[in-house]
Amino acid sequence: MNNQHDQSYKLLFSEPRTVRDLLTGFVREAWVKQLDLDSLEKVSSTFVTDDLRDREDDVIWRVRFGDEWLYVYLLIEFQSTVDAFMALRIMTYVGLLYQDLVKQKKLTQSGKLPPVLPIVLYNGGKRWNAARNVSELVQPVPGGLEQYRPDLPYLLLDEGAIVASEQWPKETRNVVSAIFRLEYHRSHQDAIELIGLLVQWLQAPEQTRLRRHFALWIKRVLLPSWVPDDEEAEWQALNDLNEVHNMLAERAKQWPEHWKQEGRQEGEEKARLETARNLIRDTSLTDEAIASATGLDVEQVTELRTELRH
Known part of the structure; x- marks a missing residue:
């Protein structure tokens, strides 16, 4: 972490x-x-x-x-x-x-x-x-x-x-249970619903600071892997948990295609890394040649070669 x-x-x-x-x-x-x-x-x-x-x-x-x-x-x-x-x-x-x-x-x-x-x-x-x-x-x-x-x-x-x-506890009004479930959420929609529950539970004026802390934690832990890069600055400007939840509920409708693209890119990256590992094990190609063949950086290939030696 x-x-x-x-x-x-x-x-x-x-x-x-x-x-x-x-x-x-x-x-x-x-x-x-x-x-x-x-x-x-x-x-x-x-x-x-x-x-x-x-x-x-x-x-x-x-x-x-x-x-x-x-x-x-x-x-x-x-x-x-x-x-x-x-x-x-x-x-x-x-x-x-x-x-x-x-x-x-x-x-x-x-x-x-x-x-x-x-x-x-x-x-x-x-x-x-x-x-x-x-x-x-x-x-x-x-x-x-x-x-x-x-x-x-x-x-x-x-x-x-x-x-x-x-x-x-799951459905009880327990904020610690909500924290644990957010960290291990099964889907984006589950997480958004949990954040909505937190908004309801923490409405009292004396919970203002805790709402801000939740907004900060969500921005730093959950959102980096959810939000497209061109929207990140807008999200980081939010400090209110209710605003975070409302915007999440609205924007999440537009993000599935972004998440699919991210998943495809992640899958392609894993495939390139696995190909590079195989070339390192099975051939005498240089790091530069393997980088050229897989589309990886030379530094990435060098790190993979070091890992495989241990």
């Missing part, structure tokens, strides 16, 4: 409505009902140390849990591959957060550390199969030494698995 995607996605989870829907829709545990969701506060970046502040894609919130605070550490993972040692990273980040809480004297009334809910939000294509507790990463040993292994699980939200499952 590019940095623009990362930042616009982070903005979505920097709004209380999104975090509220994340907790109520995807943390299926009884204690969630005891949270005072009206007390949600985003932890300021000035609150944490440089070590945590460098975690630019992570978002930290706190919410009242009875008379105490519960901290929600949301790690947004924009990687195409699964991190086998994610549980270790989580243990490190939670430890850093606790160090900050101690320094700031943000302890419970009894002088203990407040509870922290670590959540990993993953949107890669491959299903997540890494350890979900750091204890699983430590080699078990006999003789009682295993009791000293660290034990810290995290809550995994694998977007692709969630969208494919029947157990998670």
Whole structure:
């Protein structure tokens, strides 16, 4: 994922409505009902140390849990591959957060550390199969030494698995569910209808900023692959989610031919690349000769040759 995607996605989870829907829709545990969701506060970046502040894609919130605070550490993972040692990273980040809480004297009334809910939000294509507790990463040993292994699980939200499952919210007014479904939309029309639902759900004045964040995210994530190049500047000028939806509903009627042409061009490009690979494997032709025969750039052929050597 590019940095623009990362930042616009982070903005979505920097709004209380999104975090509220994340907790109520995807943390299926009884204690969630005891949270005072009206007390949600985003932890300021000035609150944490440089070590945590460098975690630019992570978002930290706190919410009242009875008379105490519960901290929600949301790690947004924009990687195409699964991190086998994610549980270790989580243990490190939670430890850093606790160090900050101690320094700031943000302890419970009894002088203990407040509870922290670590959540990993993953949107890669491959299903997540890494350890979900750091204890699983430590080699078990006999003789009682295993009791000293660290034990810290995290809550995994694998977007692709969630969208494919029947157990998670779909038609409910849950903006996080809508985000996941937009990322894995089955058709352009499905996505446009989802955006229309978001417009309905976020009409209240206090949701103005979240509507803008959605408009920004849609422009950066969905539209680049939808919109013809000669219309891109017009779309980037839009900042209102309702305007984005209305224009999408209208323009999408004109775009199928553009999408077909894009698909044809993509298919032709794949065919040229495959032909070049075959020529590299089966002949002694130079990169220049293969480029001339396939219509590719010489640099593309050189990169393919390098890839095939590994």
